[in-house]
Amino acid sequence: MSRLKHDAGLPHVTIVTGTCPHDCPDTCAWQVAVDRRTGRAVDIWGHPEHPITRGRLCGKVDRYLERVYHPDRLTVPLKRVGPKGSGQFVPVTWEHAVAEIAARLADIIGTHGPEAVLPYSYAGTMGLLQGEGMAQRFFNRMGASRLARTICSAAGFQGYKYTLGAAVGMEMESFARARLILLWGTNTLTSNLHLWPFIQEARRQGARVIAIDPVRTRTARAADEWVPVRPGTDGALALAMMHVIVEEGLYDAEYVERFTVGFEQLRERVRAWPPERAEAITGVSAGRIRRLAREYATVQPAAIRINYGLQRHAGGGMAVRTIACLPALVGAWRHEGGGLQLSTSGAFAFDFRPLYRPDLLGGRLPRTLNMIRLGDALSLDPARLARAHYCPRPVDSPPPPDEAGPPVKALIVYNSNPAAVAPDQRAVIEGLSRDDLFTVVLEHFQTDTADYADYVLPATTQLEHWDLVKPYGHYYLGLNRPAIAPLGEALPNSEIFRRLAAALGFDDPCFQEDDVTILRTFVEAQTHPVFRTVTWEKLLEQGFVRLDLPTPYLPFAEGRFPTPSDKCEFYSESMARDGYDPLPTWTPPAGAAGSGGTLWCISSPAHSFLNTTFVNVERLRRREGEPTIHIHPEDARARGIVHGQRVRVWNEQGDVILRAVVTEEIAPGVVWAPSIWWNKLSPEGRNINQVTSQKEADMGGGARFYDVRVWVEPASASPVAEGERAAAL
Ligand SMILES: Nc1nc2c(c(=O)[nH]1)N[C@H]1C(S)=C(S)[C@@H](COP(=O)(O)OP(=O)(O)OC[C@H]3O[C@@H](n4cnc5c(=O)[nH]c(N)nc54)[C@H](O)[C@@H]3O)O[C@H]1N2
Ligand SMILES: Nc1nc2c(c(=O)[nH]1)N[C@H]1C(S)=C(S)[C@@H](COP(=O)(O)OP(=O)(O)OC[C@H]3O[C@@H](n4cnc5c(=O)[nH]c(N)nc54)[C@H](O)[C@@H]3O)O[C@H]1N2
Numbered sequence: 001m002s003r004l005k006h007d008a009g010l011p012h013v014t015i016v017t018g019t020c021p022h023d024c025p026d027t028c029a030w031q032v033a034v035d036r037r038t039g040r041a042v043d044i045w046g047h048p049e050h051p052i053t054r055g056r057l058c059g060k061v062d063r064y065l066e067r068v069y070h071p072d073r074l075t076v077p078l079k080r081v082g083p084k085g086s087g088q089f090v091p092v093t094w095e096h097a098v099a100e101i102a103a104r105l106a107d108i109i110g111t112h113g114p115e116a117v118l119p120y121s122y123a124g125t126m127g128l129l130q131g132e133g134m135a136q137r138f139f140n141r142m143g144a145s146r147l148a149r150t151i152c153s154a155a156g157f158q159g160y161k162y163t164l165g166a167a168v169g170m171e172m173e174s175f176a177r178a179r180l181i182l183l184w185g186t187n188t189l190t191s192n193l194h195l196w197p198f199i200q201e202a203r204r205q206g207a208r209v210i211a212i213d214p215v216r217t218r219t220a221r222a223a224d225e226w227v228p229v230r231p232g233t234d235g236a237l238a239l240a241m242m243h244v245i246v247e248e249g250l251y252d253a254e255y256v257e258r259f260t261v262g263f264e265q266l267r268e269r270v271r272a273w274p275p276e277r278a279e280a281i282t283g284v285s286a287g288r289i290r291r292l293a294r295e296y297a298t299v300q301p302a303a304i305r306i307n308y309g310l311q312r313h314a315g316g317g318m319a320v321r322t323i324a325c326l327p328a329l330v331g332a333w334r335h336e337g338g339g340l341q342l343s344t345s346g347a348f349a350f351d352f353r354p355l356y357r358p359d360l361l362g363g364r365l366p367r368t369l370n371m372i373r374l375g376d377a378l379s380l381d382p383a384r385l386a387r388a389h390y391c392p393r394p395v396d397s398p399p400p401p402d403e404a405g406p407p408v409k410a411l412i413v414y415n416s417n418p419a420a421v422a423p424d425q426r427a428v429i430e431g432l433s434r435d436d437l438f439t440v441v442l443e444h445f446q447t448d449t450a451d452y453a454d455y456v457l458p459a460t461t462q463l464e465h466w467d468l469v470k471p472y473g474h475y476y477l478g479l480n481r482p483a484i485a486p487l488g489e490a491l492p493n494s495e496i497f498r499r500l501a502a503a504l505g506f507d508d509p510c511f512q513e514d515d516v517t518i519l520r521t522f523v524e525a526q527t528h529p530v531f532r533t534v535t536w537e538k539l540l541e542q543g544f545v546r547l548d549l550p551t552p553y554l555p556f557a558e559g560r561f562p563t564p565s566d567k568c569e570f571y572s573e574s575m576a577r578d579g580y581d582p583l584p585t586w587t588p589p590a591g592a593a594g595s596g597g598t599l600w601c602i603s604s605p606a607h608s609f610l611n612t613t614f615v616n617v618e619r620l621r622r623r624e625g626e627p628t629i630h631i632h633p634e635d636a637r638a639r640g641i642v643h644g645q646r647v648r649v650w651n652e653q654g655d656v657i658l659r660a661v662v663t664e665e666i667a668p669g670v671v672w673a674p675s676i677w678w679n680k681l682s683p684e685g686r687n688i689n690q691v692t693s694q695k696e697a698d699m700g701g702g703a704r705f706y707d708v709r710v711w712v713e714p715a716s717a718s719p720v721a722e723g724e725r726a727a728a729l
């Protein structure tokens with residue numbers, strides 16, 4: 001319980017309402033107590049009136065003040081003096097940093113053209129302004145290369161869209177009304193904590209909860225049943241469930257008839273998927289698949305929560321597309337408490353033009369590079385650069401090497417830590433180490449990425465700037481007010497880009513707008529009916545506003561899917577056009593063809609971190625201990641590995657040292673490395689992204705973080721020579 005929560009009436013304390021900026025579906029509203037005498041934030045807690053937050057933050061953001069006031073916070077601009085990666089910097093003034101960066105960028109643009117500049121960002125903050133707000137204006141005006149932001153959700157998002165039309169789904173609150181809940185490839189208690197109270201409410205009314213996951217996560221342990229599925233085989237499981245549902249006539253014929261297309265083709269398709277076939281693929285027995293299918297079809301309302309875990313595979317898009325057919329087949333969408341949620345972000349039908357100003361491109365169409373191919377994008381080999389071009393569908397192909405465009409000569413990183421989070425870390429570090437690459441990093445801390453920068457610019461945290469946060473797990477838009485003054489000389493991303501724009505002579509009036517004006521104008525420019533309830537005044541007054549949607553919100557109870565056919569598309573013309581099988585199918589994971597002796601490596605979130613954010617907060621790092629790998633006793637025994645031993649985890653991409661946790665809470669053949677550790681806080685300065693690959697998933701150019709095969713061996717054993725490893729591959 002918060003120290004100050006109940007002393008809010010103290011005369012010297014001001015309470016400021018804000019919104020958590022982190023990449024998490026819960027998008028909590030918070031309250032911050034600020035001591036007016038010192039201007040210091042002294043406490044933070046969950047907003048008691050926010051219908052999802054309900055007064056509670058997670059264990060990470062409960063410690064947000066320790067991050068904000070961390071002694072390592074960057075408070076002045078820094079210029080590199082040692083070799084790249086060495087972390088040797090000296091302080092400089094803002095004037096000096098901005099002038100030199102602008103001069104270098106102008107020089108690079110003059111010689112190689114604006115596409116030689118690459119922005120690199122993701123969701124360090126989910127705020128619309130400090131996220132891409134001013135940054136997009138800046139890079140659009142420049143004509144820089146564009147970045148496809150695919151690192152997290154691209155594959156599943158696209159698969160969901162093909163089937164249902166948009167990333168819209170059940171609202172969190174309605175999970176409380178479900179009688180059956182499938183937590184499918186999601187570690188709710190870690191990554192979507194605020195859904196749990198609704199699940200518990202449903203359980204009190206008799207609901208059963210089933211976790212489908214190769215790892216017995218804390219969520220799977222808290223569920224009524226754990227279904228250990230082999231990684232990358234969920235599509236096969238869903239097809240077999242549909243086989244049973246159709247064969248036994250358990251589908252909702254009326255819903256199917258009125259609100260879906262392609263049922264006859266689907267029936268034909270799933271005929272080929274008896275549970276026995278899926279058993280051989282998924283490792284889940286045919287009997288259990290039958291039971292699961294019957295229960296899912298007959299216990300209504302039935303809710304499915306999928307998250308992005310299960311789509312980080314070669315067939316991840318198709319897996320989500322296939323699972324997304326289930327609720328329509330059994331008519332689950334009809335009921336409050338029935339349906340599916342992947343994301344709610346599609347309901348926020350923003351017109352982003354007033355914010356991002358695509359008109360500043362002035363008709364130019366710069367190339368788009370895929371962020372998960374950063375290693376290739378930073379290569380001086382034109383063939384690799386060509387591979388980094390964004391090609392999300394089978395019908396797209398990369399340009400020939402001589403048309404790949406200029407090499408990337410400047411990289412501007414904000415809201416992301418690619419040296420630690422991007423796949424194929426060796427290639428990324430090799431690129432970042434290039435002496436001819438000019439790198440600028442906007443950051444709170446001296447991260448692994450910042451170590452490779454020419455300039456590191458200190459950015460403000462959510463306590464220090466304005467923003468508007470669009471959630472992806474519920475339907476409440478959140479405003480963030482600054483609670484304290486910026487620490488030291490830190491500036492909001494918006495102001496940093498404003499200053500860089502001025503120094504580059506970008507004199508368009510949009511580069512003079514202040515943060516509050518930008519946000520207010522953006523909110524007021526929205527015309528979509530969901531924003532009828534959302535006014536700037538209400539945001540200021542309440543801090544969060546629900547979209548204008550019915551209560552309860554049953555998005556597809558009456559069909560109205562935002563697909564080309566207005567129906568749930570069991571058969572999808574768009575997929576056929578884009579080069580896919582138009583019907584649900586199973587696309588095997590790349591790792592299915594893994595060599596003998598390898599294990600499947602999943603590196604999903606550690607409980608106390610948020611991606612690499614919070615790893616440097618001592619109290620949270622102590623909770624995680626050290627970088628570990630969970631391994632089944634059978635697999636450990638076969639490799640002579642004992643609990644607590646240091647092991648080397650490696651494959652053709654790279655290698656990493658981790659501590660073995662020998663446990664039965666994982667399917668045999670699978671290992672789990674809770675992530676994402678900072679490289680420099682890991683043994684030998686490398687993390688698990690040493691073993692992940694730049695290859696794309698089937699849809700959206702998404703990443704394959706969990707479609708990975710590794711060898712695991714005691715670290716004390718003499719290291720295998722590179723040549724022998726190559727031979728083993
Ligand atoms: N505490 C915390 N919360 C977070 C994050 C964090 O780092 N820490 N990250 C945030 C972000 S960026 C995101 S995208 C979301 C992610 O949210 P989730 O998708 O819920 O998170 P993950 O833990 O990545 O994946 C969920 C589960 O998928 C399982 N899984 C992996 N492969 C498969 C498979 O093939 N099939 C099935 N059925 N399961 C599989 C993993 O074992 C894992 O338990 O969480 C957000 N919330
Ligand atoms: N092996 C493996 N790799 C993964 C994943 C995995 O599960 N396994 N998960 C993937 C997923 S789902 C995601 S979403 C990505 C996440 O990748 P990133 O989005 O890069 O996430 P973080 O590692 O949290 O890094 C965000 C950085 O932004 C900084 N930051 C935060 N707010 C601000 C701000 O206002 N201004 C500036 N300038 N900086 C700010 C933080 O200090 C932090 O260093 O990682 C991916 N990588």
Ligand code: SF4
Binds near residue numbers: 022
């Ligand atoms: S990280 Fe997620 S659960 Fe934690 S406070 Fe932020 S939005 Fe809430």
Ligand SMILES: [Mo]
Binds near residue numbers: 153308
């Ligand atoms: Mo993510």
